[in-house]
Amino acid sequence: MLEKKLCFIGAGNMTRSIASGLVKSGYTSSLIHATNPSVEKLDALKRDLNIKVSHDNLTAAKDADVIILSVKPHFMQAVCEELSVLDLSQKLIITIAAGITANRYKDYFAQEITLIRTMPNTPTQIGVGMTGLFADGDISQEQKLICEQLMKSGGEVLWVETEEELNQVIALAGSSPAYFFLFMESMLAAAKDSGLDETKARLLVQQAALGAAQMVIQNPELTTAQLRENVTSKGGTTAQAINAFESGNIRGLVKQAMDDCVARAQEMAKQY
């Protein structure tokens, strides 16, 4: 891997996920710097990953080859404006924020920047993440490779051609771990209502979820509909369960949720 000096601005959930993936895959931890206002998150990162930490965004960014903007969208403008006093011409800027468009970053920094927008997800932390990548404008193959390699340490990557497509990545992968957690959460609540021991229920649910995902991955020639039908015996138990989901319009609900997710990203693009 091309090892560059990295600086994560914001040391929350996603910085932890991405930095963990990097360190686990052998990236030199002393080349990774994370900044944050609160000391607790920095102490935990230092302890767990042995990376450099500080409160000083400007010094950390000045020293880095690659700046990874990892704050919540409503803090992004302030962070970019703070960093805009630096000469950023030789730096690669990667953002992981949802919604904010490449053009907005250009406004915030008020100088020429080399920017790649990315959309990772939390499973990046354990090496099974999914990250969408969008290169804004004229970006060299080397810079694309640097970004791709960084994100690949956390799982799969997929380049997209437009920022609209990146919004689809949010709905399908960035936000979607939460949909699957909600589904499992609902199954566990139902099991609890039925009086099943929580530890037993969690083992059953997590292994079924893992197995279902692996079945999809390992049978690329089968549609997900076919895989579902293979479980569903005519007149059997699964048919009853699926019938309950279909009667509750699960497909319409999922479509609504994903449309709302994209709509929120589009709204954020106007808001920030």
Ligand SMILES: NC(=O)C1=CN([C@@H]2O[C@H](COP(=O)(O)OP(=O)(O)OC[C@H]3O[C@@H](n4cnc5c(N)ncnc54)[C@H](O)[C@@H]3O)[C@@H](O)[C@H]2O)C=CC1
């Ligand atoms: N959580 C997720 O599953 C995903 C989040 N994202 C994006 O990642 C970004 C970060 O999200 P999380 O890590 O979940 O948020 P988080 O809230 O866990 O972490 C952000 C951190 O930035 C710090 N921060 C705020 N202002 C700062 C400043 N001026 N300088 C330095 N640090 C500052 C906060 O104290 C916080 O610790 C967001 O923009 C979000 O859209 C993208 C993909 C998935």
Ligand SMILES: O=C(O)[C@@H]1CCC=N1
């Ligand atoms: O909820 C959010 O806005 C972020 C983006 C994708 C996952 N979390």
